Structure formats: C-alpha cells, structure tokens
Amino acid sequence: MSLLKIEGMRVEFPSRRGSIVATKNVNLELAAGEILGIVGESGAGKSTIANAVLDLLDPPGIMPEGKVFLEGERIDSLPLDEMRKIRGRRIGMIFQDPLTSLNPLQTIQHQLVETITTHLDVTPEQALERAIDMLDKVGIPDPSERIGNYPHQFSGGMRQRVVIALSLCADPDVILADEPTTALDVSIQAQILDLMRKLVKETGVGMIIITHDMGVISDICDRVMVMYRGDVVEVGTTRKILGNPDHPYTKSLISAVPRPDKRIDRFPLVEYIEEAGVAQRSIDVKTHWLGETRDFSSNKSEFLLSVKNLEMRFMTYNSILPSRRKYLRAVDDVSFDIKAGEVFGLVGESGSGKSTVARMISGIYKPHAGHVFFDGTDLTALSSRKAVNHYRRQMQMIFQDPFSSLNGRMRVGDIVAEPIKFHKLASSNAEVKSIVGDLLDHVGLGAVAAKKFPHEFSGGQRQRISIARALATRPRFLICDEPTSALDVSIQAQVLNLLKDLQEELSLTMLFISHDLPVIRQVCDRVAVMRNGKLVEVADTEELFENPQTEYSKHLLDLMPRLVKV
C-alpha cells in the first residue's frame, strides 16, 4: 500500500469570469522512503497539489473532484479539526522562503515547543528536549544555545534548517517540500538537499519535492512527475525523464536548461511556450536608426570599460565619532577590464558584491574609492551633468526583477520613448513613435505592445520591454544584472537568445551578472568570480570551467548541479 495516494485531483479557483482550473486529473502515488519530484514552470499547478492535500488552498480555491488517501485512509473530506491533526503530525510541509516562513517575534524554542506539544502527548520539558534534538539532527551547531534565538539571528540556510526541523518535529510520515531551495545560494542549496536526502534515508518518510529546477530533480529525486499548465504530462524515474523523455514538452523543457558542460551557440528553439514572439518583423540594423553610425568619439582603446581599485562600503553602525562607526566593505579593491565587443561575466553568491559593482559602474552608487574608466574617460571624475549624461547614454542597465523595474502607470510605448526624448535622439514625435514600434518589434513583442501597460505582460515579456528600453539610447555597453534569474527556464532560453542576437548585430559590449554558472558558460566570453567583495579569479569562460585556478572557483563548480548524470 502506498503512503500517499492522489486520485483524479482537480483544483479550481472560481472567479466572476468563470473558474480557473489550476490542476486537473492528477494521479500520484508515493511510497515510504521515496523522493518524488514534481517539476514544471510557473503556473503549472505544482504548488496547488501540495496545498490541496493539506486543505490549505488560498481562497477561493476548491477541490471539486479527486480523492486523497494517506495510508489507505481518505483524508480529503475531513472536518477542520480532524485535518489539523494530520497537518504537521502526519504530513509536514516546507515552504520556499525561509526568511518569511518563521514568525519573527517568537524564539525558535517557542515555535518548536508549541508545535510539539500540540501534536504529541509530552510535558514541556520533554518537548524542549525533543526540540533541541531536532535542531541537532538538521545540523544546527550548539542547539541548546541557539534554540533561544529569534529567526533573524540565523542566516538564510540556517533558517531553512529550522523550518525543516519544525516540519519534522512531530514525526510525520510524509513531507511536502515546496521549492525548498529556490531562495538559497548554490552552496547552501547543496547542503540542504544533502540534509533532506539523509533525513529521508534515516527516518523513512516519503517526500514530495516541488521545484522548477531540473538540477534539484536530478540531484535528489527517485521519480519525477512533469506538469504543464495543470496537466500531468509524464511520470517516470529520474533517469528516464532526464535521459530519454517521451513527451515533447519534457524534451523542450530539458533542452532549455543551460548546459554546464559545454557551450552551445544558441538554445534550441523551444516549443510549447505560449509567448514565443508574436511579430517577427525584424529590422535591418544596417539601415535602421538603431544601427546608425554612432556619434561616440571613440578613443579606440582596447578596453571599453576598466575598473580600477573600486571600493564601496556601507555604514552598519552609526556613531557621532567617526572612529566608532562601523562599515561593511561590500566591494573591496576590485579591478578588471572589459574589451570592446565582449561579454564579460561576473559571478558570485549573494552578498558577494556583484550588483554593487554594477551600480557603481552605472553611477547609481558613488564609489568610496577607485575609478571607472569608460572608453578612456574617468567617470568618477566627471562633474558636469552634461558630461555625465553623455556617458550614461552609452551605458544602459537591465535589472533582475521585471515586475518592479517598469513603471506600472506608464504605457509601454512611453517607457521606451522616454530615454529617446530625454537624450534628444530623434527629431520629431512621429519619428520617436516609429522607432519605438521598431524596437518593440525587434525584441519580439510587436508594435501593438506600445499601447499596453506593463501589468498586461508576463515576466519574460516584461524583460523584453526592459531590453527595448535599454536599446532606446543606442548604447554600446549593456549591464545585465541577473536578467533571467526571475524567469522560467524556457523563457530564460528565449531571453538569452535575444540578448545574444542583439549583442552580435549591434556589436554591444556587455557586463553580465549572474549567480548561475551554466548561464554564464552559455553567454560570457570572460568571467570574473567574486566572493565577499573581493575578486577571486578572472579567466576566459572555457578556461574557468575546464581548469579553475582557485579553490573557491573549484568549490563553486563542484556545487553546480549536473543535470545529466546518466
């Protein structure tokens, strides 16, 4: 008999304009000691399954069809009081973001003990003992000391360990983990996955891991279920799904994952994606405004951008006496050069200072010390607004979050037109309008997009808008700060293809920032590795991946999930 069994589950979100079907006809079986992965892109209905099992669907979600069995006993129609005895006690759940899933105002001890005493018939002393034991099991050092701490006193990875301890503390039979490592850095992700694998082996629970990350799947899962827009398209062993998938969606999904092991020219065209460009009326850059001879007085130096001894510090403790102030050195003595026409990667874990470097180059932050040379001119020494604008125009930035980087109250056409008007790059409003249309066409959105507002577009489409906006000043240098890390893999593949095309057509120079090594390998010519604000290694991409010189680079490469281990 299987531990957890779902038959014909259908979840709907009724709304005024008819129901939205989140999942339909989901069948699933989980055995004890097994790790089952559910993979799919956003909106595929993965998380909905986990929430529906525990009757935790966000209102107005309902489950009109389907049965859920736990050890042969039907649990989908239990009253709330009965359901509460299953939550945490027999089925535990782990959420995505460890920073928000713990109550910030209570100590870890309070939260653990409350959970244990709710479910198990123990005295508070026994509960405390058990809580300390759990923390020890999930690998928190000095558990009897740290148990009195508040969540904010733990790092992200440690908090996820606490979350795991909380879901395991009443000894459940099944764990539902919803994107348990998505918010974590690679090295922490590897530790957490190790921990989960170990716990499953030791305790014999059954675990369902919901993720969009093929790397996690190949790392830890025994079997995989692939979902596409609410449907289960394929179920099979990990080896079978990753190595020899049957369904075309699975195939295209896997081909869209950037390969860490070798560089390919372009991502194979991905089918099955709703937003594959509408109008592909590309413009000929040779004759178009976009490709016009640029009026930049080039010094013809070898390096378009050079960074010398850049330093940035943020105040962490303020005091009237300058000697007592404390600073965090976010960027410490960083120097590198970027050749004209190359794509330069900057890689590192969160907090390594990569984004801070980008912001100093683009002028958002003023560096504490050091210089930024652009085409031979020291940008940090410029004083007049006019001179600064002249260089700002040549340098544009694409941000990570496609949702907050576009002004939601402006039409897309106005967003793209704004830089053209600001820098007076076109002679008439009519010309601006036609340029905006062409740009939107060129990034694959179609000129009609100009009349819409940003919220009418999906994440990938918004990132295309950001790209069109960046191109609107006819820049020669693009700074891309994690441009695809908020996107699904297939959309990421499209956006990366677009960036590559543009880079070749317009011979752009790019600074490409990412924490994702496979993406770096696919996109960049040279790479700099950063750690704790310092530059660790600069090398050609192929050189770095095949023959890393420093310990830290080796360590990072080792942690990179290998998709194909067949």
Place this chain on the structure above:
Amino acid sequence: MLAVAFIAFAMFQFVGDPISNLVGQDTSTEEREQLKQDLGLNDSIVVQFGHFIGNAVQGEFGKSYRLRKPVKELIAERFPATLELSLLSAFIALLVGIPMGVYTALRRDSWLAQGFMTLSLIGISLPTFLIGIFLILFFGVMLQWLPTFGRGETVDLGWWTTGFLTVSGWKSLIMPAITLAIFQMTLIVRLIRAEMLEVLRSDYIKFARARGLKERSISFSHALKNTLVPVITIIGLQIGSLIAFAIITESVFQWPGMGLLFIQAIEEVDIPIMSAYLLLIAFVFVLINLIVDVLYYAIDPRLRMN
C-alpha cells in the same frame, strides 16, 4: 522641542507688544523704556531666547495677561482634567477598538463584522462635536441621566485634582470621554483589521497552519502580536492628538481642561498661556514617541540587535 520652543517664543515677539498689554494709557515714554529695560526686552534676541528656555525648563511661563495669575498655576489647575479625559478615552478606544478590529479581520464575512465596519464608517465620518451634541441631547436632556457640562465634584489630592473618586465626577467624565474615543476607536478598528488581514496572508501564518497549530494560537499569539508592531506608532500619535486636540470636545461639554483654557486665551490674545500650551503639547508628543519607541523595542526582537 527646541523648534517648538522657538515658535512659542516668537509669539511674544510678533504678536502684539507686551508693554502696551501691561501698562495703562497714560504711562510716560520714560517709564515704558524703564520697564522694557527691567523686563530685559532690550537684550538681544539670543539672550532673550536663552532666558525664555531657562524659565520654561523650570516651568516658569510668566503671568497670564488676562487672569493676572501665573501660567504655571493655571496649567496645573487645568492639566489633570484634560489628562484624565484623554486617558480614559484612549483606554476606551483601545479596549473596544482592538477586539473589534481583530474580530472583523478573523470573521470577515460574518454579519456582525460587516455591522462593525458600517458603524466604524459612520464613526469616522461624523464630526466630534456632532456626536457630543447628540449624546448631550439624549442622555443629558431627554433621559437626564448625566450632567451636560463641567467636571462634577472633584477631590483635591494636593498636587492633583481628580474626578475619578466621586460618582458625579465619573458621571460627568463618561460622555466627553466616549465622544473623544469614538473617532480614535474607529480608526483603530480599521487599522487593526487592515494590518491583521495582511499578516494573516503571510508565509509564517500559512506555515503555522501547515504545522497543525490551533486556530486560537495562530490568531492571537502569532498574528496579533505581529499586527501590533506597525499599529503602535499610529496609536501612540493618536493618543498624543487626543490630549492636544481635546479642544472641541472640551468646548462642547464646557470641560474645564486645557483646551478650553487655550480657546479662551486665543480670544483674549493671552500669549503666555498660548506659548505654554504649545510647549506642553510638544512635550507630551515627544514623551509619547519615546514610550512608543521603548514599546517597539520590547515587542520586536529584531530591534534589539546591536
């Protein structure tokens, strides 16, 4: 505080000439000059301001022009009345407002919650004096249960006169306090409700549910405490404004508090009282902000770092 003190000081400089307020029609110019010299009005502005601050710190604000009594005494007479009134109404507002806010957030769709929300809409839109007048009309004039003006009998504790110790004191206090509380209460209900709904959507509440914790523990021990953190600031400021802006209610009920004193002072251009009132209110606000900050510190462990 210093900025407010300067404004209060500036009132003396710009609003009327103190000398002509002090002396009669037939005082000679020499005598006026002599008086000016004695009062230190010929000193530089900075020195005068220094004197003003020095006196203010010791509670010395000079004499009221109108009542010919030291301002210190007047304030000491009136301040207990205002403070008792605002404290009681703040207490009512919190005691009723917080449970109502929590209830409307937890049982959003029940008819009682809908009723509370409708009531709070009425409460927030009706002007204070209108509520006061209706209460007087109903309880004071038609039912004749409660007195319509004054503080009733008070007990003098030497340094403090209180209405809390007599029945008539309580009777007179209850209507103005409710009048003053209603607006604050509706505000608190709406704030708590909005903030609590936000908290109930958060990940840690969902995680608490997924661990099978009891609803009561989730609502009160997890959600309510998190709700209070941002709400405390607003509530603190509101209590400050209760003390500062009890003026309208005090006029409606002829409550012998500072608001009434202030209104009368404005009518008569009684500058020492006005400036003392201004400083005192500023001081109360600073004090309340300090208490709010300390409370923050007690509730939110994240601030206890460093």
